Amino acid sequence: MIIKPYGYAIWEKMQAALDKMFKDTGHYNMYFPLFIPKSFFSKEASHVEGFAKECAIVTHYRLKTSPDGKGVVVDEDSKLEEELIVRPTSETIIWDAYRNWIKSYRDLPILANQWANVVRWEMRTRLFLRTTEFLWQEGHTAHATEGEAMKEAEQMLNVYANFAENWMAMPVIKGLKSANERFAGALETYCIEALMQDGKALQAGTSHLLGQNFAKAFDVKYLTKENKLEYVWATSWGVSTRLMGALIMTHSDNNGLVLPPKLAPIQVVIIPIFKTAEQLALIAEKILPIKKALEAKGISVKFDDRDTITPGWKFSEYEFKGVPIRLAIGSRDLENGTIEVARRDTLEKATYQFTDIENKVEHLLELIQINLFQKANTFNFNNTYHAENWEDFKNILNTKGGFIYAHWDGTPETEQKIKEETKATIRCIPLKNHLEKGKCVYSGKPSTQKVIFARAY
RNA sequence: CUGGGUGUGGCGCAGUUGGUAGCGUACUACGUUCGGGACGUAGGGGCCGGAAGUUCGAGUCUUCUCACCCCGACCA
Structure with missing residues (x-):
């Protein structure tokens, strides 16, 4: 996947917002190697099992000119003593280091994060949602107690939910994964689980309580105040460039991308309508102070005065790109003291008086941010169903999609069978769930609460 | 790996019974345009995925090969 400049600018805005949230909650950044010795992987049994099938492996370190003189081939003499795995995630290499970093309760907690690329050799890729290489951040923390680790995992889940809802304008459901997932x-x-406009669910971020699994696998122990040797408790948490896919699939319409103002690389575009250089000069004279005033408020503004492209073309181009607000100004406006304001979320156009325009625009950006969230929230509400029996369940899934609340007997076997028959999986057991007795939608066995099913990306 | 399909200018495609390649779009220049993806004229750009073969002659026929796409197991 190539991320072109405009797309990468969105990622940079995401990074900046998230990075600040991490730092505000006491975390710091670090960086670990891309290549992980194969032996590290085998140390935590279920971890190997989970990732073994999708690893890229480095076996040699040198090329040589092909015997026939055309191109290059692998130099068999450069075979590595031990193969290196291109990280699919970094728990193993990080916990191998933590063993040396952590000796005493005074060394805890470790609240580290890294921004990195990872590789997972998937059978089928899907742009942004599932690419072989993707960019992400992975937090890796170490704690003295289970309670503290649990609090950390929950805290970071809340950070992600906050980011999704208040920055991406994407409503999410916070929950717990079933054993299978x-x-x-x-x-x-x-x-955090989000619902896309086509009715499919998307896992948008995860936060794990790793317990003492990695501490035991990598022998990471610390001395307590009481001088007792204990294993360390761990968490890890991550979000990736998949969020770009989520952003696109949550808000876009038939005219292209729709970006929430808080993540839009360009928040306001100004398009002058002119025929001659003199007219452009007059417009620029009027509009550049407004641009400055907007920028002084921290709003990113682009004044597109290219004379090689028609205004109509520019209108369409910035609609494709999801720019939240477009201002258009021509000689008619100059005479009337007005400006045309178009919002991307509703596609509405209005003529505003020029006075106080920067405050009106600032306010409109806030409205758009809120409107996008509310629109998505309404969509989620309208596409959330309750299935009381198996027929209902299949019907809803096949005709409507969306989130389906249904009773589940709590066994991996039932979940697996439902997946095989319908391709729907348990997206999560919502944290904000009320317990209610019922019967499993599939097996009919007793259940204590409904969980959320959906077909997912 | 299982089935199906496609490879021809940057992109999307056409190409008849074999006669050395064309359309749309994009690109360049000039002119007229410019308040919702303008128009005209003139240009530039392709050893037709690769190799071998049949033939006077292959985008087209034959054989081999490579790559990609869709369907299945996997997944942030």
């Missing part, structure tokens, strides 16, 4: 090597996996 849990991260390889975790005791519990928390997640």
Whole structure:
């Protein structure tokens, strides 16, 4: 996947917002190697099992000119003593280091994060949602107690939910993964689940309570105040460039991308309508102070005064790109003291008086941010169903899609069978769930609460 | 790996019974345009995925090969 400049600018805005949230909650960044010795992997049994089938492996370190003189071939003499795995995630290499970093309760907690690329050799890729290489951040924390680790995992889940809802304008459900869907090597996996406009669910972020699994696998122990040797408790948590896919699939319409103002690389585009250089000069004279005033408020503004492209073309182009607000100004406006304001979320156009325009625009950006969230929230509400029996369940799934609340007997076997028959999986057991007795939608066995099913990406 | 399909200018495609390649779009220049993806004229750009073969002659026929796409197991 190539991420072109405009797309990468969105990722940078995401990174900046998330990075600040991490730092505000006491975390710091670090960086670990891309290549992980194969032996590290085998140390945590379920972790290997989870990732073994999708690893890229480095076996040699040198090329040589092909015997026939055309191109290059692998130099068999450069075979590595031990193969290196291109990280699919970094738990193993990080916990190998933590063993040396952690000796005493005074060394805890470790609250580290890294921004990195990872590789998972998937059978089928899907742009942004599932690419062989993707960019992400992975937090890896170490704690003295289970309670503290649990609090950390929950805290980071809340950070992700906050980011999704208040920055991406994407409503999410916070929940717990079932055993089948849990991260390889975790005791519990928390997640935020989002619903895309086509009715399919998307896991948008995860936060894991790793327990002492990695501490035991990598022998990471610390001395307590009481001088007792204990294993360390761990968490890990991550979000990736998949969020770009989520952003696109949550808000876009038939005219292209729709970006929430808080993540839009360009928040306001100004398009002058002119024929001659003199007219452009007059417009620029009027509009550049407004641009400055907007920028002083921290709003990113682009004044597109290219004379090689028609205004109509520019209108369409910035609609494709999802720019939240477009201002258009021509000589008619100059005479009337007006400006045309178009919002991307509703596609509405209005003529505003020029006075106080920067405050009106600032306010409109806030409205758009809120409107996008509400629109998505309404969509989620309208596409959330309750299935009381198996027929209902299949019907809803096949005709409507969306989130389906249904009773489940709590066994991996039932979940597996439902998946095989319908391709729907348990997205999560919502944290905000009311317990209610019922019968499993599939097996009819007793159940204590409904969980969320959906077909997912 | 299981089935099906496609490879021809940057992109999307056409190409008849074999006669050395064309359309749309994009690109360049000039002119007229410019308040919702303008128009005209003139240009530039392709050893037709690769190799071998049949033939006077292959995008087209034959054989081999490579790559990609869709369907299945996997997944942030």
